[in-house]
Amino acid sequence: MANNSCTSPNPCSWRTEINKPHLDVIGDIPGGLRFKRAALIIGDLDRSLALYRDALGFTLQSIKQSPSDSYSYEIFSVPASSRLRMAALDGPLGQERTLALIEVIPLARNDRAPRAAMVIEVANIDRAVAAASDVPGVIVLSERTLFTHDGRQGREVGLIDPDGHAVVLYNV
Numbered sequence: 001m002a003n004n005s006c007t008s009p010n011p012c013s014w015r016t017e018i019n020k021p022h023l024d025v026i027g028d029i030p031g032g033l034r035f036k037r038a039a040l041i042i043g044d045l046d047r048s049l050a051l052y053r054d055a056l057g058f059t060l061q062s063i064k065q066s067p068s069d070s071y072s073y074e075i076f077s078v079p080a081s082s083r084l085r086m087a088a089l090d091g092p093l094g095q096e097r098t099l100a101l102i103e104v105i106p107l108a109r110n111d112r113a114p115r116a117a118m119v120i121e122v123a124n125i126d127r128a129v130a131a132a133s134d135v136p137g138v139i140v141l142s143e144r145t146l147f148t149h150d151g152r153q154g155r156e157v158g159l160i161d162p163d164g165h166a167v168v169l170y171n172v
Contacts, residue, residue, distance in 0.1 A: 117166035137162030
């Protein structure tokens, strides 16, 4: 029987055994993927900051106006005439840029467009996209060059899952 406890000194070693067929490494993270952040489409940044920063304890890292070629327009089906402003918030215990609040001005209601996305770092973006594209109902969006907030460059590819959820895979 597998040991399903995650305790020191070897936390969750049984999970590594399960993931071995797909084992890649991102930095010192085994498994080939890392959940980076949730991104939420919102209509009022101040109202959302009152909840996520003031009430729930996230720390505001930055607020920036998104450029007109931001990948968020495509991922969330935002009209080009709208303006985007993004707040990056840190979670506790060093969880940097864990939550993105993307204010859309004006926020149009489109029931078919995603209003939230997961951002996931993958070690092998080509393999991840190829595997995802084989899943019935998954829509693969165009690949983009990623320019990170700290000056690094990489690749990102958006997916819409069969239930309409947005996922952004990236590698730097």
